[in-house]
Amino acid sequence: MTVKVLHMYPNMLDLYGDSGNMELLSYRLKMRGHGFEKTSYTIGDGAKTDFESYDLIYLGGGADFEQQLLAEDLLSCKDKILRAYKSGVFMLMICGGYQLMGKYYKDSNGKKIPGLGLFDYYTVASTNKRERCIGNIVIETDIGGKKYKVIGFENHGGMTENVKTPFGKVIFGNGNKFGSETEGYREKNVIATYLHGPLLSKNPKLADHILEYILSRKQGSPVSLKPLNDELESKAREVMFKRLLESGKNKK
Amino acid sequence: MFIINFFTILIGKILSGLLHLLGKNAGNLPGLVLCTMRKNALKAFKIDCPIIAVTGTNGKTSVTNFIAEMFRQTGAKIITNPEGNNLDTGITSLLLNHCTMGGKVKADYLILETDESHVPVVYSKLKLETLVVLNFFRDQLDRNGEVETLILKVSKFCETFGGNLILNGDDPNVARLGYANPKNPNVKYFSVDKYRYATDSLHEAGEGRFCPRCGTELAYDYYQYSHIGRFACPKCGYGKLKPYVKFTDIDLQKPSFTAEGEEYITAGSTIYYMYNLCAVYAAAKLYGIDKKTVRKVFKGFEVNNGRMEKFEYKGSVLTLNLAKNPVGANMTVRMINECEDNKEMLFVLNDNLADGHDVSWIWDINFSIFNNVTRVVTSGRRAYDIAVRIKCSGYPAEKIVVRPDLDDAVKELFSTKGRKFAVANYTAVQPTRSALKRFLNGEAKRNDS
Numbered sequence: 001m002t003v004k005v006l007h008m009y010p011n012m013l014d015l016y017g018d019s020g021n022m023e024l025l026s027y028r029l030k031m032r033g034h035g036f037e038k039t040s041y042t043i044g045d046g047a048k049t050d051f052e053s054y055d056l057i058y059l060g061g062g063a064d065f066e067q068q069l070l071a072e073d074l075l076s077c078k079d080k081i082l083r084a085y086k087s088g089v090f091m092l093m094i095c096g097g098y099q100l101m102g103k104y105y106k107d108s109n110g111k112k113i114p115g116l117g118l119f120d121y122y123t124v125a126s127t128n129k130r131e132r133c134i135g136n137i138v139i140e141t142d143i144g145g146k147k148y149k150v151i152g153f154e155n156h157g158g159m160t161e162n163v164k165t166p167f168g169k170v171i172f173g174n175g176n177k178f179g180s181e182t183e184g185y186r187e188k189n190v191i192a193t194y195l196h197g198p199l200l201s202k203n204p205k206l207a208d209h210i211l212e213y214i215l216s217r218k219q220g221s222p223v224s225l226k227p228l229n230d231e232l233e234s235k236a237r238e239v240m241f242k243r244l245l246e247s248g249k250n251k252k
Numbered sequence: 253m254f255i256i257n258f259f260t261i262l263i264g265k266i267l268s269g270l271l272h273l274l275g276k277n278a279g280n281l282p283g284l285v286l287c288t289m290r291k292n293a294l295k296a297f298k299i300d301c302p303i304i305a306v307t308g309t310n311g312k313t314s315v316t317n318f319i320a321e322m323f324r325q326t327g328a329k330i331i332t333n334p335e336g337n338n339l340d341t342g343i344t345s346l347l348l349n350h351c352t353m354g355g356k357v358k359a360d361y362l363i364l365e366t367d368e369s370h371v372p373v374v375y376s377k378l379k380l381e382t383l384v385v386l387n388f389f390r391d392q393l394d395r396n397g398e399v400e401t402l403i404l405k406v407s408k409f410c411e412t413f414g415g416n417l418i419l420n421g422d423d424p425n426v427a428r429l430g431y432a433n434p435k436n437p438n439v440k441y442f443s444v445d446k447y448r449y450a451t452d453s454l455h456e457a458g459e460g461r462f463c464p465r466c467g468t469e470l471a472y473d474y475y476q477y478s479h480i481g482r483f484a485c486p487k488c489g490y491g492k493l494k495p496y497v498k499f500t501d502i503d504l505q506k507p508s509f510t511a512e513g514e515e516y517i518t519a520g521s522t523i524y525y526m527y528n529l530c531a532v533y534a535a536a537k538l539y540g541i542d543k544k545t546v547r548k549v550f551k552g553f554e555v556n557n558g559r560m561e562k563f564e565y566k567g568s569v570l571t572l573n574l575a576k577n578p579v580g581a582n583m584t585v586r587m588i589n590e591c592e593d594n595k596e597m598l599f600v601l602n603d604n605l606a607d608g609h610d611v612s613w614i615w616d617i618n619f620s621i622f623n624n625v626t627r628v629v630t631s632g633r634r635a636y637d638i639a640v641r642i643k644c645s646g647y648p649a650e651k652i653v654v655r656p657d658l659d660d661a662v663k664e665l666f667s668t669k670g671r672k673f674a675v676a677n678y679t680a681v682q683p684t685r686s687a688l689k690r691f692l693n694g695e696a697k698r699n700d701s
Binding site: 011016017018019020023024027063065134135136153155196197198201202229232233235236239 | 400461609610611612613614615616634636637639640641643644645646649652654656
């Protein structure tokens, strides 16, 4: 099967290697003999884009300036994106992308950028630009009924409130706001998170979980992917877990 | 004021003297203490000679060393910070070591590598004659904030600066500084003509996509690397500038270039090396340094500080290069590719404070272009992260060897013969040099006995 991905605003939402998530999905599909087809969405493409025809909609993280520039364009696609989400298209959103799907984002200059309002959460950034949650982060989430540690790097000034169904429980780091218990937002076909790294690079089980959802939905029956040799990924995780979780510093 | 200045210098000298007595390198500490004690500590120095500052994301150390060497060859007395120490505190310490008790700094020229964000801090207090700006790229994002913030800081300084401004005319982020003070007649651009491996489209993450004057997307005739290339704004004409110095006939094989009708042989052979030399050439031209000296320095001088530094072991040549951000790393990968033989690569990745704790920038490195790389060894605190990154770009996992310990990594790398390249990020570069030297010395000793 060929997975069709809509990468929204890749020119503007591309901080901290977030485009790497696309490369990772492509890699993991290719290793299983599946195809990956990516379409880049840029400002003004709304009218010609059929959001529902994609299997995954992806938004990366961006700076305040870029978020402002694209907010209006994003709003003009609201109904179409809402339909895609309701029809089960998988939505993966990082940092700025996460914030823009909520009710609103009030940036560090006090400027309120309306979000798409797909979900009930909202985000307010401190007007002190130095007050940011920056650092390695480990959270615990659920994948197929099993607990799975997700590791990444957070760097955000926005504090996200009113998250009803978080992506995971924070084990190390901050999460949705300073010292938060929770991180990100999740539904069956939605993962929104502050984790850069990029997210899928050190969390291969999460990548496969997303791909299995997508392939199963496409095929109409459950697909289970054959495991890959993720030895390097496991070691990368091990090193960081050892450093972060066994040091006792910042531990929850 | 005199009294305050006197005491500032006195305290600094005492501190510096004490550290020497204790057998410690005076490095940064006296400057740090003075700058903390008194915000304007730099004003305590009396400097009559011209100050030349070099700033930009990549190449500062190399260009500073080259310019200093040019002047040294002319017999001038130079004070410079060849090892970095490029913040206000480092510069204060440097001047403290070279001044009289009265704060007088005696030299013919001060040539100072200066951190981008510290240009306004330092040169609001010291009178700057010439500012050389090389480029603006993404660098350690989690510490520096966005590139734009940094450019605006330097730009604001340029608004009231009337001295010589030597700017990279092929970097839209740098060339814009030439417009910051329309009254400054001393703006000079350097430019490098299209080289063999230039491309029609952007291959690596770049910063300056839009015209800084009118916001229109810039049009490029070609890209040399990252967003460096011949650009112009289709709407307002930004970028149509007349270079003060232009390198043509870039030949990376020889390696050589032509400037003002004369060919020069160089020691380094990459496009960014040529850009560095172009900045140096512009400074040399501005200060009337004769072409014989320029020729000699370009041909023979090497910075040898982990910047394109060469090592040799039993006929296997290794080139070590610092790469602390995606652009630097992409350039190094490209340089590795321009060597068409089979070769092996060592990548050392750390995530210490000075590197930025966030290593996600490695995903902005384009490894998919690898050719004839027969094996990759990775090392450093994040050896596995870089291994994962290279694997997922499509490079065969079985050709990747992870050796987090640097001595193990170097030993592994030299277990085979042939051409080698090593890439190390900021805090990794000196330990990598040390490990290489340990290995080469150890091996030499073993052969002697």
